[in-house]
Amino acid sequence: MSLLPLNTLRDGVVGLAILAGIPIVRLLLSLVVLRLQPQYAYQPPHHILPQYDFVVVGGGSAGGVVAARLSEVPEWKVLVLEAGPAPPPETYVPALAFMSLLPQYPGVWHFKTVPQKHALKNFAGQKANIAQGRALGGGSTVNGMFYSRGNKRDFDRWASLGNPGWDYNSVLPYFVKAEDFRGPLPPEYEKFHGRGGPLTVTPQPPTTLARQFLKAGAQLGFPIVDFRGPIQAGFPENASFTIRDGVRCSTAECYLRPASSRPNLHILHSATVLKVLFRGKRVSGVTFEHNGKVMNVGARREVIVSAGALRSPQLLMVSGLGPSEHLRRHNVDVVLDLPGVGQNLHDHIIVNGLSWTHPRNSAFSSPTELFTPSSVHQYIRERQGPLAEVPVNLHNAFMRVGNRGDPSWPNLQILFLSSIFGDDFGTVNAASFNFDARRFKRYFGDIYGQSGFSMRPILVDPKSRGSLTLRSSDPRDDPYIDPNYLSHPDDVATLVEGIKLVLALGHTPPLKDEVKAKFFDKPLPECVGEGPGSDKYWACYVRHMANTYFHFAGTCKMAPSSDPYGVVDHRLRVRGVGGLRVADASVMPTVTAGNTNIPSIMIGERAADFIKQEWHKLTTFPVHHSQQRYKHYDGNTRPKSSSAVPFTIVPAISRRYKQT
Structure with missing residues (x-):
């Protein structure tokens, strides 16, 4: 039996130590985070009012935006x-983003799909x-922090499906409005950015290994x-x-x-919310549970x-909005038959396991080298260094493969990162992604503990x-989740x-000869x-090794009244009822060609402006970026009377965000 190299054993021991030491890491981080980001902002209110003007269910990527923007109107009372x-x-520290994938991690919902007939074998x-x-x-708060808006044609398609005002030129001002881009831009790109x-967006230059991927x-x-351009x-x-300055910029923080x-x-x-x-x-309100007490x-x-x-379609259904036969089967009183609630579920799917090993080299560092005393000390003192950046040499590319379609509209994303599924000796990856443990070891056991990188094709326009x-x-109770992965042969x-493309990339001189990747x-x-x-x-490999990329969308589809499976209209109002909207990735008719966090934030910005306009608190909508000016209430300022309402433009509001 061959012995593992000393440095391989070292990394395995370090990896296990990190896992075993997570409670200690969290305790130390709590002290650092409390110093950098005081927790008083998230203390519960002294008392819950019997009634609010607006109740926002969910304080996430979209809901946090909606609540913050609505509270800019001083006389509106808002509850999230x-x-x-x-x-x-640990979510504040960019390099610790991987922790959200750990089993039983407290900051995420832990769901499982139903067994997949065509995939996940x-x-x-x-x-x-x-x-x-x-x-x-x-x-x-828990994602990989990659800034991606999707493709221009994604939004033009939404509009072409009968959703006016969702074309690219209409949504671009909302991406711009949300953004605080930190870094130089060519003059011709300024109009595309805020x-x-x-929301602070910071460019991160490619690492030595990622540059080989670009080459x-x-x-x-x-x-x-x-990507900063069109x-x-x-x-x-x-x-x-x-x-932002070495700390994750979530919608909670920003x-x-x-x-x-x-x-x-x-x-x-x-x-x-129940x-x-x-x-x-x-709508008259909501029922929710807090500290073991149920309240209205x-x-x-x-709302x-x-x-x-x-969760949004599940909440609609248990509240009486959904396919009536399905609701009656579960003894739910039907408020309105909406057959589209919960339908049109789709997701990006990623192929795992395509791995390249290479000799150890200081230029291609191991993820475990993040946790040296010097890097921890540097982060605590300066919020700089390896812990202040996204780890594992992460990089992405987008392209269209196959012979059909618009070449500028990607159907494939490639995720490049200096991590392979065997590098942790099977301690975390298998459980985190629900691999069959026996099959995982049988396949990846030969590269346990080795240094390398992977290129993972991601389907970004699933059918x-x-x-x-x-x-x-x-x-x-968790709902039944059936994405029906790979049911469409395309x-x-x-x-x-995509696999053939990454194999070709791995065979090029920059990776094969310069990195000596095998x-x-x-x-x-x-x-x-x-x-x-x-x-x-x-094709067999795809059906056995592809899995979710966590970008679910479409379950409360935005559509015109002619579409029987539409749930919300183009202003995100739920069909057939009053006082209810949905604002998150569930309203996307089709998922965007890229990570869904930033489009969800854009949806939150749009929803807030729809509400302000309909309740006569927004004097102007954002217009085309070439004429961009926004008018909103500044939450710092209070009017002397209800008739004397101060207006300000976005830069004034954003200064307040930067100063806080």
């Missing part, structure tokens, strides 16, 4: 109810583990693009992340915390449901559609083309009979 806790201490029970944000800030908005793309003829397809020169000093905004975390209440066909609170104007693409249905009428074909070419045992290297083999 979040099922999860305040952001856990190497996963326990053919089910996917689903981690969704369950804390103030939602997904923006300076001084609530590999250039070798195959792909353009090196600047072009998405290609290999980005720089990646950008939602990080929207809710600055707004929390306004007396008209109440933030209540660890409060689970039901939306109706008086006839109009009224909504004078509206905005922003619980995410999995497969699934559904979410109730397990029971109790909202505390999805498999696109991922096979592809882990062990055939997947379950697919050997298909002839390793053939399209049939790779």
Whole structure:
């Protein structure tokens, strides 16, 4: 039996020590975070009012934005109810983003899909583990912080499906409004970005290893693009992340915390909404549970449901909005038959396991080297260094594979990172992603503890559609989640083309010769009979090794009245009832070609302006970026009387965010 190299054993021991020491790490981080980010902002209100103007269900990527923006109107009383806790201490540290994938991590919902007929064949029970944000800030508190808006054509498609005002030129001002871009920009790109908005976006230059990935793309003829401009397809020169001065910039920290000093905004975390209440066909409030007590609170104007693409449709259904036969089967009193609630579920799906090993080199550092005494000391003192950045040499590229479609509209994303599934000796990755433990070890055991990188193709324009249905009428019971992965043959074909592309990238001189990367070419045992290297083999590989990328969308679809499966209209109002909107990724008719956090924030910004306009508190909408001016209430200023309401433009508001 061969002995493992000393440095391999060292990293394995370090990795296990990190896992064993998580409680200690959290305790130390609590002291650091409390010093940097005082927790008073998230203390519950002294008392809950019997009625608010607006109740926002969910304080996540979209809900945190909606609540903060509505509280800019001083005379409106706003309550945001979040099922999860305040952001856990480690979520502030960018390099610790991986912790949200750990089993039983407290800041996320831990769901599982139902067994998948066409996919997940190497996963326990053919089910996917689903981690969704369950804390103030939602997904923006636990995600990888990658800044991606999607593609221009994503939004033009939304408009073409009968949703006026959602084309790219209409939504761009809201991306700009939200953003505080920190870094230089070519003059011609300034119009695509915001300076001084609530959400800080910081460019992070590629690491030495990531630069080899960019060189590999250039070798195959792909353009090196600047995501900061209008072009998405290609290999980005720089990646950008939602990080401010070495700390994660979630919607909790960058929207809710600055707004929390306004007396008209109440933030209540660890409060689970159980039901939306109706008086006839109009919303009257919600029922929620907090500290073991069940309470009702009224909504004078509206309830905005922003619980995410999995919880929002569940809440609508247990409240009586959904497919009537399904609701009656679970003894739910039907308020309105809405057959589209829970339908149109789809997600990005990622192919795992494609790995390259390389000799150890200080230029291609191991993730465990983040946790040296010097890096910890540097972060505590200066909020700089490895812990202040996204780890594992993360980089992304977008392109269209196959022979059909617009080449500037990607159907594939490649995730590049200096991590392979065997590098932790099977201690975390298998359990985190619900791999079948026996099959995981049989396949990856040969590269346990080795240094390397992976390139993972991601399907960003899936055609497969699934559904979410109730397990029971109790909202505390997890719903049945069936994404119906890979049920459409085009999805498999696109991922096979993606695999062939990353294999070609791995064979280019920048990776093969300069990095000395070697592809882990062990055939997947379950697919050997298909002839390793053939399209049939790779199709089999996809069905066994692809899994969720956690970007669920579409379950409360925005659509015109002619679409029987539409749930909300183009102003996000729920069909057939009054005083109820949905604002989160569930309203997307089709998921965006890229991570969904930033589009969800944009949806929150739009929802707040829709509400302000309809209640006559918004004098102007954002217009085209070339004429961009916004007028809003500044939550710092109080009018002398209800008729003397001060207005200010966005830069004044954003200065307040930066000073807080």
